[in-house]
Amino acid sequence: MTDDLPAGPAPEPATFRGRDELRALAAPRRLSVDEHMFTAPGLPGTFRLQLFTAPGARPVAVETQIAGAEGMRLMNGVERFAGAVWERHCPDQDQPPVWVERQLWPEGAAQETRFRRVVFAEADRYRPRGPRWSVITHELLEDLVGAPVARDRGAGYVPRTAEVEPELVFERFAVARLARPHPFREPACMPAGVPWWRRWTRQMLPRRGARTCCWYHGGDWHTVNAMALQVLERARAQSVDPDGMEEFAAAHAAAAGSTRWQTEALATLFNTVDAIQPASETGYINGQHRAQAMLEAGVRRTVVLHHPYET
Incomplete structure (x- = not known):
């Protein structure tokens, strides 16, 4: 059961058209931000943000979050999370960063842990809207950013205090x-x-x-x-x-x-x-x-x- 989608179809793998688009976006970027406890103003959620940038290339943001342990989930907060990353780290860009999510599910869960690219139908300044999801493999993602992409939550993850x-x-x-x-x-x-x-x-x-x-x-x-x-x-x-x-x-x-x-x-x-x-x-x-x-x-x-x- 994915977030608020208990029995619906899984996101589709990248189509040929999507692969062509990914190839057009591919560039040798570097990891310029690796923030292990990113938070957006007013949202009860945290995640790891890996931001890959290069001169003349659109930034790529990769978000990783533990399901059920970090407040608002990536899918539910996608528009506001993406807007916050755009405004904070890419304020001069005309478009939001290429957005890729990875929700980490516990062992034995019905959900599958995968990278998923999110494409927004439209975006005003720091306000993306109309998200649509598709699966992207780890190999395609690394081809896109031109650099290694971590799959885990990172050593800087701080669990919420249980008490x-x-x-x-x-x-x-x-x-x-x-x-x-x-x-x-x-x-x-x-x-x-x-x-x-x-x-x-x-x-x-x-x-x-x-x-x-x-x-x-x-x-x-x-x-x-x-x-x-x-x-x-x-x-x-x-x-x-x-x-x-x-x-x-x-x-x-x-x-x-x-x-x-x-x-x-x-x-x-x-x-x-x-x-x-x-x-x-x-x-x-x-x-x-x-x-x-x-x-x-x-x-x-x-x-x-x-x-x-x-x-």
Whole structure:
């Protein structure tokens, strides 16, 4: 399950056209910045930034982050992270740096750790928009930058202090209270967030059923959230630890004879990495695509995860 994309297709490998573009961008660059704990103003996230530069060549920025351990994930914060790197390290460039992400997943996770290039559809000064992802191999990346690229998080990584982080808490939450989503991965069926008047209309006239456009619209969120609230109540009665909630929810789904999509969707709500996590400053740390699908369907209650940074 990638960030807020639990069962959707993986990013496509670079096409021939993409490879031609990479060859056109290739140049012998040098590693000019290796910042192991990069942070962007106002965002609860850190990552390693490797910035490769050369005179007359577009900078290439490579970001590496440990999933679930560094706050806002690279995919969710991509536009603002890229804008911050652009403004701080490449302020004279007319375009953002070539952006490559590497999310490090724990051993045994369903997600695969890969380099992924992000291409933005447009960009004003320090404000890139419309990201699209594609896989890039380590070999292609090193050909692009003309220098070795580290794959790891780096010796300068500083784990967050465990004692300052309160226990994660799952709780009921009114969907209509969620911030306006700004989906970036499914522009055809999620072109913009759900305005306030439409979300209240859907509360009165809910929609059920599935659509074939994407995973997020692929099932009935009303059914899934009804199960989620049952899971939450039973888990509290049995004092289930937050880290055990996903397994507890999967067992509930199996006992209920749920479909594969319902089981996957329910699991995302109780996964401590993939759960919907509202953020007071940024709207979402995670979950805005599912939030939009729920708002469009008129779901009234869901389950969210209190993130340490929101206490």
